Amino acid sequence: MQVSYIDFHTHSRQNGDDVLEVVSLHGAQDKDVKYYTIGYHPWWTLKLLSEDELALMSDKYRDDACCLGMGELGLDNLKGADIELQEKIFIQQIQIANQSKSPIVIHCVRAFDRMLRLRKRYGETPWVVHGFVRNKTLAGQVLDSGMYISVAPHEKLSISFKDTLQYLPLDKIFLETDSDFTMDIKERYRIFADLRGIDIQVLKDQIYQNFITFYTGKWKHHIG
Ligand SMILES: [Zn+2]
Numbered sequence: 570m571q572v573s574y575i576d577f578h579t580h581s582r583q584n585g586d587d588v589l590e591v592v593s594l595h596g597a598q599d600k601d602v603k604y605y606t607i608g609y610h611p612w613w614t615l616k617l618l619s620e621d622e623l624a625l626m627s628d629k630y631r632d633d634a635c636c637l638g639m640g641e642l643g644l645d646n647l648k649g650a651d652i653e654l655q656e657k658i659f660i661q662q663i664q665i666a667n668q669s670k671s672p673i674v675i676h677c678v679r680a681f682d683r684m685l686r687l688r689k690r691y692g693e694t695p696w697v698v699h700g701f702v703r704n705k706t707l708a709g710q711v712l713d714s715g716m717y718i719s720v721a722p723h724e725k726l727s728i729s730f731k732d733t734l735q736y737l738p739l740d741k742i743f744l745e746t747d748s749d750f751t752m753d754i755k756e757r758y759r760i761f762a763d764l765r766g767i768d769i770q771v772l773k774d775q776i777y778q779n780f781i782t783f784y785t786g787k788w789k790h791h792i793g
Contacts, residue, residue, distance in 0.1 A: 577743035640674025
């Protein structure tokens, strides 16, 4: 089988047909998607979620083979509701994911201690922190908690982020654009592969394996 590039986290379909992309939908947002995750983003969720809003997540995950997981959701100390309220909304969604046995795609800005505490207390399914740009020490803590990390390598890497990219275990990573198409996903694979001194095909194969492992509950429907 020809393994495609994977854009692990984006907000719209902008890649070509040779890229498997997962679009993140905010609640009932209606977009042209193939594979997607569904959740309530901390920037746009300013009060506790209703029963209906939560049911939408579990219904989609149960009924639609193309809904691979839940997210993005999480915590942002720079934007959105008060962080205590964000935590309550985060826990509401973790509980829905646990009931549904769904993996979660996490948005986390300046709230890693809180997020890791919640992971320890409530986390029962695979979690990934997307858009990770922090240092290797923090990456180590995230990995130690059993989570995956998704990154968007680019040309002007800071020294500490470059260090992180050199350190990340290949079986725990994903690459993404997060809809920043100033650089496409193939270019990001190339930068990462060069940095690690590995062949692009090896990287593609490994990330595809990670994808199957992370989204195992749903992806088996698509590969038979
Ligand atoms: Zn995003």
